[in-house]
Every structure is written in C-alpha cells, then in structure tokens.
Amino acid sequence: MPAWLAWWLVLNLATVLVYGYDKAIAGGKRRRVPERWLLALALLGGSPGALFAMRLFRHKTAKPSFRRAMMLIVTAQVVVMLVLLTRNP
Template sequence: MSDQLLPYLEAVYGLVNVGIFILYGFDKMQARREKWRISEKNLLIGSVFGPFGAFLAMQIFRHKTQKMKFSLLVPAIMIIHVILITLLLIKGW
C-alpha cells in the first residue's frame, strides 16, 4: 500500500470510531429522554466498523453494558480488528 494513502486510511478509521462513539452517546441520551432510539442491530453493525469507539462509549456512557450480546460481540470485534491491524503492519501495509 502506498505510504501516501496510509495517513488517509488511518484518519478515516479514526473518524469512523469517533462517529460510532457519538452514535452510542446519542442513543444513551435518547434512552434517558425516552425518545426514538437507534436499533441494537444498527449499533452492532456500527461496531463492526468502529469497535474501539463502541467499546469506549459503552464504558463511558455505561450503555449496553448489561446486554450480553454487546458485552461479548463488541470486545470480540475489537480483538479481530487488533489482529487484522497487526497482520497488516507486519506485512508492511
């Protein structure tokens, strides 16, 4: 992969995680107000693309931490991302 492209990919990855963090925070705010919520399915789909933001939001906002599927899937997805990123770095990408 081009060294020129890598900073952009890192920025996009970081922004996606920030976006997912905000999404979880918004859903927590909506839950407190008893208003329209983001579906669990959509939160989990977002977690596939931004697991670090999802995990951090779960801890900071104390949101979805009692839901077994979130407590298991989000850390598992995060571990998969760590493995994939490590493999990419080892291969020189």
C-alpha cells in the same frame, strides 16, 4: 495525515456520538438506534470508539449478548491486525 487515518478517526468519533445519542434517548419516546447499527459501526472500524463510549456512557454494559458480540468483533479485529502485522512481505 493519511486518508485512512482520517477516516478511522472520523468513524470512531461518529461511533462515540451515536452511542451517546442512543444513551441520551434511552427510556424516552424517541426511536432508539438499533443494536445492529451500533455493532456495525464497531465492525467497520469504530470498535475503539464503541468501547470508549460503552464505558463513558455506561451504555450496553449490562446486556451480555451485546457485550459478547462486541468482544467477538474486537477479538476478530485484533487477530486480523496481528496476522497483517506479522506476515512476511
């Protein structure tokens, strides 16, 4: 397995776990995971895990500003991937 793929898989697993942790402690006395960290995980490449976790845990789905930021991140990543895949070597 290429190192980048292993890194990407671990990052996405960690993203799912962090989103799950934040959902689990929501409404309690513990300090929440800041939204900027949740979005940073997505931006670093964990957006598939973030989208999966948002749906799985129904976490941050009712907050329009967070959903908008997530969709901007995903859109930018898709555009970058398309550019990289379609450029001539």
